[in-house]
Each structure stands twice: as structure tokens, then as C-alpha cells.
Amino acid sequence: MIVVCEFISPSGLQRLRQAGMEVYYDPQLWQDRPALKARLAQATALVVRNQTRVDADLLKAGPHLKVVGRLGVGLDNIVQPDLEAAGVALYYPRGINANAVAEYVLAALLHLARNLVGAAAHVAQGGWNRTAFGGFELSGKTLGLIGLGEVGLRVARRARAFGMQVVASDPMRLPWEMAVEDLEIRLVSTPEVLRSAQFLSLHAPLTPETRGLIRAETLALMPRGSYLINTARGELVEAADLVAALRSGHLAGAVLDVVDPEPLPAEHPLRGVDNLWITPHIAGLSAEAQEAVSLRVAEGVLHLLGVA
Template sequence: MILVTEWLASPGPELLAASGQAVRYEPTLWRDAPRLRELLPQAEALIVRNQTRVTASLLETAPRLRVVGRLGVGLDNIEVEALRARGIALVTASQANAIAVAEYVLAAMLHVARNLAAADASVRAGQWERTRLGGTELWGRTLGLVGVGEIGRRVARRAAAFGMTVLGYDPFVGPYDYAPTELGIAMLPLAEVLARADFVSIHVPLLPTTYHLFDAERLAQMRPQAVLINSARGGIVDEQALVEALSAGHLRYAVLDVTEQEPLPADSPLRASSAVLLTPHIAGLTAEAQERTSRLVVTEVLRLLAEGKTEAAP
């Protein structure tokens, strides 16, 4: 049986239905832990998004499980070592949403530069504030990328088309790798990237080494009146420190698609800040990205099951 515990975009359900495999698609199953543990003993494949916690304890209830499909790329809800120990394969939607996230970052920068929403609200209120609402340009500004992998490189290409200078920090990118040599990204130490960038966009995974990477000290290193964009994982930014940096006027604005706790708690100080734009983890959730993600993960899960063999999680 293939067990799907969260929402699966088309054509995933259709591909599963046509596969001849027994399928249980219950998109809200992740909310019902007892029901999930009841169904898992029959599952050969488990397909999840980011709410189902695939832990060593959960895997103990799934003796027949051979493959886990993750409808996305982040693995902070999956204990990869536990999969590896049991010889269970892991399928992810590698780069399927990279374009969507890159376009989100450009949209975030344009929102800050031109803020069409404020202009629209002003006109609707009977005003005509052309001078105040003219905004600024991205041309000639500097973008700093923290993490220069697939998404970071796609952001860089789009930023360059707007006439921006692109700086990058990534300890895994060498001086003659694709990013610096073909895209012209100037790879620098993190402190220098933060000190020079008008916009800083985060593109690293959430790991013990990146948790609260942007703490009070790091935020203080950012250029005054800079803008922080986080479409990676919420725990990378110390939210209280960010609110304080914004309140003090050191940073101009922040665009957060992810927060440390999701959904965002009602008492979060982020809600009260007018210098923060909040979106509900949608950067990679375009219709096109979801179609690619669904097709890629389901197709690969079905392939592994059909071959009768799996490889341990990477």
C-alpha cells in the first residue's frame, strides 16, 4: 500500500490511481497520529509534505516500509539517519520548486522597492501622493545571497537582469565553481556580504549549524537600512532579535515566508511590526511548482516499488 498523509497536487493522485497499486490518500492524516500508526503497518511507501514527522519511533510501526517520498526539499521533519538505518529510500522533489522560490525573492525585492499595495491603498483613500510613493529602483543595488545553491543561483540570474550586483556567501562553493565564474557572483566572507548588501536573501537548510544564524550579532553586521528576505526555514532567523533590529531602525524591512513556528502564533511580535511582510510559507507553492513536485515524487516512488528494490536514504 502507498500511504499519502498530506495534500497531493495533480497529477499525483491520478498517477497513483493508474499505477495499479493499493493507495490510501488521506490529506489530513498527519493531524491524526493514532490513525496514522494504525495504517502504517500495511504501507510499503509513505508520501508526506512538511507536517508529518517521520521519526525513528514512527518507523518502528512500519515494518513493510521501503520508500518515503517528500513533497518538497526540506528534511527537517524527517529523521534521515533513521531511514538509512532501516534501508528505506528517500525521494525528494529536488529543484522542482526552485524557480518559484527565485521568483518570490524578486517579488519581495520589488515589493519593497515600489510597494504598489501602499500606492493602491492611497488612491482608494482619495489621495494622490506621487512624490511619497515613487519608490526606488533595484538597478544599481546590491543583493547578498547566503547560500548559493540551485535556488541562490537562479535568484542571481534574475537579479542580474535587473542590473543588480550580486554577492554570495557559501562555504561549499569554490572560487572557480559555476556561480562565481559563469554568473559573476562575487563570493565573499559572510560578514562582508552582510556589510555591503542592500538586500540579503537566505538560501540555506535548517541545521544545528544554521539555527539562529541570523542572531542579534549577525543582524547588527548588516548594512543600515538593509532588507532581509527569508524563504528558507524560519529557525535560521532569531525572530526576537529581528524585531528589535527593525524597531531600532537599523534594518529597513523584512520579508518572511517562513517562521520558527508555523502557523505563526497569535502573540508573535512579528505580527505587530509594520516593517515585516509575512506570507504563509508559499514561496515554492506555485501551481507549476506543485505540479512538478507531485509528478517527480510520485513517479520516482512508483519506479522504486516496481523495481522491487530500494536504496537507502542519501
């Protein structure tokens, strides 16, 4: 049996069932851990997104598990040493939603530069103040990237097409790599990225070193009037310090697609900040990306089960 406890596209679900496997699908099952454990008793595969914590406790409930499929690229909810100890394989579609996330970052950049939403709301309320909503151009501005993986490179390519200068930090990249050279990305230290970036976009994984990376000390390095975009992980940003920087005017604005915790509680300090826009972790959720993720994970899980 394959247990799918979070949302999968209809095409992905159909592919699993076409292989002749019994599939139990309940996209809300992750919310009831005892019920999920009961379903795992006879399961050979488990398919999750980012809400299900897969650890030793859960794996004990699935003595026949052979593979866990992750519908997405982040692995924060997967305790990989526990999978290894249990002899359970992991499949996830590395980089498959990178285009969707990169396009979201471009949308955020354009939103911060031109404020179409604010201008449209102004007109809807009867206004016609053209000078208040002229905005500014991205061309000639500096975009800083922390993390230059699958998403970061795609963001850099799109930013360069808009005439932006790109600086980036990533310990896994070398300045003479073809992608870095072709896009004319300047690789520098993280503090130098912070000091240079008029727009800062985060694309680093969550690690002990990156947790709380954006905090009062690092925000102070950024130019006054700069902007922050985070599509990586909410834990990279200290919420209270970000709010202070936005309210003081040190940062002119921020767009967050990820927060900590998710969903955002009603009384969270990030709520009610005028120059902060928060979306519900949608950057990688384009229709095309979801189809691709679901089909790729279905194929990967079936392959590891030996029934593809």
C-alpha cells in the same frame, strides 16, 4: 498500499493509482498521528510534505515500509538516520521548485523597492501623494545571498538581469565555477555578505551552524536601512532580534515566507510589525511547481517500489 497523508496534486495522485497500487489519500491525516500509524501497518510507501515528522517512532508503525516520498525539498521533518536504520529509502525532488522560490524572491525585492500595495491602499483611501510612493530602483543595489544552491543561483541570475550586484557565501561553491563566473557573483565570507548587502536573501539549509544565524550580532553588521528576505527556514532567524532591528530602523523592512513555528501563533512577536511582511510558506507553491513536485515524487516512489 501507498499512504499519502498530506496534499498531493490530482495528477500525482492519479499517477500513483495508475500503477495499480492501492492508495490511501487523506491530506489531513498528518494531524492524527495514531490514525496515521494505524494506516501504516500495511503500507509499503508513505508520501509526506513538511508537517509529518518521519522518525523511528513513526517507522515502527510501518514494518513493511520500503520508501518515503517527500513532496518538497526540505528534509527537516525527515530523520534520515532513522530511515537508514529501518532500511527505508527516501525520495525527494531536489531543486524542482527552485524557479518558483526565485521568482518569489524577485517579487519580494520589487515589493520592498516600490511598495505597490501601500501605494494602491493610499489611493483606495482617497490619497494621491506621488512623492511618498516613488520608491527606488533595484539597479545598482547590492544583493547578498547566504547559500548559493539551486535557488540561490536562480535568484542571482534574475537579480543580475535587474542590474544588481551580487555577493554570496556558500562553503560548497568555488569562485571559478562556471555559474559563479558567468553571473559575476562575488564569493566572500558570510560576515562580508552581511556588511555589503543592501538586500539579504537567505538560502541556507537548517543545520546546527545556521540555526539562529540572523541574530542581534549579525544584524548589527548589516548596513542601516537594509532589507531581509527569508525563504529558507524560519529557524535561521531569531525573531526577537529581527523585530528589534526593524523597530529601531536599523533594518528598513523584511519579507518572511518562513517562520518558527508554523503556523505563526496569534501572540507571536513577529505579528504587528509595520515594516514586516509575512506570507504562509508559499514561495515554492506555484501551480507549476506543485504539479512538477507531485508527479516527480509519484514517479520516484513507484520506481523505488519497482512498479513504475
